[in-house]
Amino acid sequence: MTSSQARLAVDIGGTFTDVVLEHGDRQFTTKVLTTQSAPEQGVLDGIAKAMAEAGLQPAQVGLLIHGTTLATNALIERKGAKTALITTDGHRDAVEMALENRFEQYDINIDRPAPLVPRYLRWPVGERLNVHGQPLVPLDEASVAALFPLIEKHEIEALAVGLLHAYANPAHEERVRDLIQASFPSLAISLSSEVAPEIREYERQSTTCANAYVQPRMAGYLTALDQQLKAQGFACPFLLMTSGGGLTDLATAVKFPIRLVESGPAGGAILAARIAEELGLDRVVSYDMGGTTAKICLIDDYQPLSTRTFEVARAYRNLKGSGLPVKIPAIEMVEIGAGGGSIASVDALGRVAVGPESAGSQPGPACYNQGGERAAVTDADLVLGKIDPAAFAGGSVALAPEMASEALQRTIGQPLGMDAPLAAFAVAEIVDENMANAARVHAVEWGKDIAARAMIAFGGAAPLHAARLAEKLNLSQVIVPAGAGVGSAVGFLRAPISYEVVRSRYMRLDGFDAALANDLLATMRAEATAIVRQGAPDAELSETRMAFMRYVGQGHEITVPLPARDLTPDDSDILRAAFEDTYRALYGQTVPGQKPEILTWTLTIASPAVPSQVAATEASTTPGEPIGSRRLFDSNAQAFVEADVWRRESLGNALVQGPALIVEDQTTTVVPDGFTAQVGRGGALILTRG
DSSP states (O other): OOTTSEEEEEEEOSSEEEEEEEETTEEEEEEEEOOTTOHHHHHHHHHHHHHHHHTOOGGGEEEEEEEESHHHHHHHHTOSOOEEEEEETTOTTHHHHTTOOOSSTTOTTOOOOOOSSOGGGEEEESOEEOTTSOEEEOOOHHHHHTTHHHHHHTTOOEEEEEOTTTTTOOHHHHHHHHHHHHHOTTOEEEEHHHHOOSSOHHHHHHHHHHHHHHHHHHHHHHHHHHHHHHHTTOOSOEEEEOTTSOEEEHHHHHHOGGGGTTHHHHHHHHHHHHHHHHHTOSEEEEEEEOSSOEEEEEEETTEEOEESOEEESOSSTTOTTSSEEEOSOEEOOEEESOSTTEEEEEOTTSOEEEEEEEOTTTTOSGGGOSSOOSOBHHHHHHHTTOSOTTSGGGGTSOOOHHHHHHHHIIIIIHHHTOOHHHHHHHHHHHHHHHHHHHHHHHHHHTTOOGGGSEEEEESSSHHHHHHHHHHHHTOOEEEEOTTGGGHHHHHHTTOOBEEEEEEEEEEEGGGOOHHHHHHHHHHHHHHHHHHHHHHOSSSOOEEEEEEEEEETTOSOOEEEEOOSSOOOTTHHHHHHHHHHHHHHHHHSSOOTTOOEEEEEEEEEEEOOOOOOSSTTSOOOSSBOOOOEEEEEEETTTTEEEEEEEEEGGGOBTOOEESSEEEEOSSOEEEEOTTEEEEEOGGGOEEEEEO
């Protein structure tokens, strides 16, 4: 890719598909409704719209990056492939027994998501490895062959193979795959030794089942989209955003689609981290609110918090342990069903409830005038004056205010004796309080102070709610970056091409085997480098290595950095000191006399992120003027006030006093009374609470 070529990013959300095209120091953005039945059509429509606006041809695009929620939606909605699981004899019920805990201790009707693979499709085979990968019982190939009639009988579309201790030795899983593929060459097969080669059988099998469950649909979608893009003349590299905040090639995404589950939100967190770095803010909270969900991420020292395990399809909102665990590298964030399309209702106790059910893009909120009859958050924002009905989503969706008022009056106002504006205010307050509560709980769980942070808000709906959320969280500053309405897609263009490899290999420090560790890390480095080179053939690559360590006898590990060189026997003392430093920082003390051990190793290879020329453009030094005014509901006065309306691109260096509305093509920033707003470094809009 040359500096004269354009870069294109596409993010499929539950309601909108966002497109960002950067060419030199210019940025073109667009939103189109996600086409649920054929998501590739929305992608192609959005790309065509952005390309036409920029006046570019496909040959002028040097890079295309894509993120999607299709894998997430398939897991949540249970619309994946018919999947079977092959496991070690005696262990077929591990994915249903889970952790045998009660995540809600006092709920006698406690329920959890059913396994993706029902018991009649979980099939045991004869074999057994020990913890070191040494065979205790050889693979019984006849027991594998006995499964062939079952594959045909149940019309299996995808197969997960999760044998005991396969992370230490993949030989049995690979042999199972080879035997089955010889008779079923088109069957999608996922091996736990490739998808999640780590200890803890339940999480490893759950992740492998999830990968197999979404693989046929994702592989078909990505392959078809790639073919259509090439047919239109796009010959550039096609990369996918991963949940861990890096980019990977198409072949890897097709093989491991589970790594794309949180790709959209990860792009937003990457954007927030880059904005924080540009503005010198070392403690921020990112707030991403789209059409379906809201995501909150804590970012310290310009790095989002990361995790190795997260959950999808939680049965209890915000309650850890109630979902399906997925063991992949991911950016740690809290996600709740609070987006523009989230449905509002009155429950049996007469309380206003919002989400997690969403109207999506079809039929959408009532104001879309596509047949939706239930009031949603976008309806409330429209009635409160936050949205210009003629300019919503850059004018791609014409809104009907009368439909929004009628739906709010019918579903919220009449049951509670309110008029439509007060009903809209109730919906907005509830959704803002839900997000504030989720942010508080998330910060407490990580031992962080939420009030000591600035907020970086993006996504089509976040700038509408950010200032009110900041008031609830007692934050003094809100930053709305350039292109905030399509923030996750902008973040894709800031991400490095990277790939993380993980391997569980048990090793005590008092028996540290440097040669074994070096051989393992060299194999991991070769695997990661081969994948990264697909998208960055000539870039200078960086390497990050970590060990997951604990004291002998403990149940959980902490992350400890490894020296960036070949290890030696003397490094056992260095690793012990590093472990104790990290342990002390987390828990305030170490445990005298206890011996540390390593369970899992990770290695990440990354190319440098491409800096944005758009963000480096200088803001105007002359103040602009408002383009008019609009009635805006003031949450503190609980009444409508006249608010100046400004176009963001013509603000110049004006200091905007609230109440005001700052509009752009993909979103609107609400500046309430008591806030000021001004364009800062890199074109970011900075709201300051008085």
